[in-house]
Amino acid sequence: MADETALADFPSLFSLKGKVAVVTGGSRGLGLNAASAFLQAGCAKVFISSRKAKACEEAVAQLNKLPNLQPGARAISAPADSATVQGIESLVAQVSQHTEHVDILFANAGATWGEKFETHPESAFSKVMDLNVKSVFVTVQKLAPLLQKRATLDDPSRVIITASTAGLGVGTLGRQATFGYSASKAAVLHLGRNLAVELAPRHILVNSICPGFFPTKMANGLLELTGGLEKHAKSNPARRLGRPEDIAGVVVYLASRAGAHVNAATIEIDGGALWSTGQLLEAKDPGPKL
Numbered sequence: 631m632a633d634e635t636a637l638a639d640f641p642s643l644f645s646l647k648g649k650v651a652v653v654t655g656g657s658r659g660l661g662l663n664a665a666s667a668f669l670q671a672g673c674a675k676v677f678i679s680s681r682k683a684k685a686c687e688e689a690v691a692q693l694n695k696l697p698n699l700q701p702g703a704r705a706i707s708a709p710a711d712s713a714t715v716q717g718i719e720s721l722v723a724q725v726s727q728h729t730e731h732v733d734i735l736f737a738n739a740g741a742t743w744g745e746k747f748e749t750h751p752e753s754a755f756s757k758v759m760d761l762n763v764k765s766v767f768v769t770v771q772k773l774a775p776l777l778q779k780r781a782t783l784d785d786p787s788r789v790i791i792t793a794s795t796a797g798l799g800v801g802t803l804g805r806q807a808t809f810g811y812s813a814s815k816a817a818v819l820h821l822g823r824n825l826a827v828e829l830a831p832r833h834i835l836v837n838s839i840c841p842g843f844f845p846t847k848m849a850n851g852l853l854e855l856t857g858g859l860e861k862h863a864k865s866n867p868a869r870r871l872g873r874p875e876d877i878a879g880v881v882v883y884l885a886s887r888a889g890a891h892v893n894a895a896t897i898e899i900d901g902g903a904l905w906s907t908g909q910l911l912e913a914k915d916p917g918p919k920l
């Protein structure tokens with residue numbers, strides 16, 4: 631009988647030793663959290679991309695100072711505007727100067743817009759849809775040849791898309807309504823499923839993460855306007871907001887051998903906040919019997 635306790639090389643199950651990763655929106659926030667995790671899990675090269683070259687360089691300098699990188703491992707700056715096809719082509723060209731293949735794409739660059747229904751601008755709706763949906767498609771399309779280069783049945787390449795719980799439930803409404811953002815995140819989740827089924831036979835797996843609230847530059851303004859960090863933490867079933875390690879754990883899992891048969895999946899990272907709204911009634915403790 632087969633030994634059912636035997637797990638092939640368990641100590642390396644979550645390792646990314648020697649892997650090459652590209653992170654869009656990598657200069658700060660969740661992208662920088664993920665880049666740090668990729669490097670600390672063993673990646674040999676992590677490309678940091680965002681529009682501002684200086685921000686990419688600063689992030690790279692910070693990452694390259696991490697004490698526990700593999701020998702020779704490094705972060706590399708690759709500034710590019712993910713919102714344009716030329717920008718995405720420039721990203722691929724910059725990456726190609728340093729590597730002939732890519733193992734992990736974290737398609738994370740995104741934008742939001744908050745404005746009430748009556749005045750919600752058409753231009754902002756388009757901008758958000760373009761960056762959060764179309765650009766993810768074009769980035770995967772243009773990087774696919776590099777992602778396919780070393781991908782095999784046993785060691786597939788990975789695409790991880792940053793969607794949002796706003797794409798699973800209803801986003802923010804009222805004064806700071808995020809109609810375009812919420813629709814874009816729902817759309818990119820379904821794009822991810824389509825890509826997952828298309829690309830898995832080429833040994834590229836595609837999964838999405840749905841963060842809840844993480845206090846980043848993008849989220850801080852909205853968190854403040856809607857009652858502040860403490861209020862949001864208290865109302866979360868887990869009684870806190872997201873932390874960098876929460877992103878790190880999920881992206882390393884999805885990018886490593888541990889996630890090698892996970893495809894077309896969506897992982898919420900929100901402490902259960904999305905489903906807490908499904909609670910119908912909370913019965914109070916009965917008062918003292920008279």
Ligand SMILES: NC(=O)c1ccc[n+]([C@@H]2O[C@H](COP(=O)([O-])OP(=O)(O)OC[C@H]3O[C@@H](n4cnc5c(N)ncnc54)[C@H](OP(=O)(O)O)[C@@H]3O)[C@@H](O)[C@H]2O)c1
Pocket residue numbers: 654655656657658659660661679680681682685710711712713738739740741761792793794795840841842843844845846847848849
């Ligand atoms: N924080 C949250 O609570 C939360 C929740 C759910 C989902 N998300 C999603 O997580 C992702 C990252 O957001 P974040 O919270 O980490 O925000 P953030 O701190 O504002 O970071 C956004 C990153 O994207 C880059 N970026 C913006 N526009 C870009 C473009 N056109 N091309 C290339 N890079 C661009 C920014 O750098 P430059 O300005 O230099 O371009 C920055 O590196 C987004 O997709 C967001 O929708 C965030």
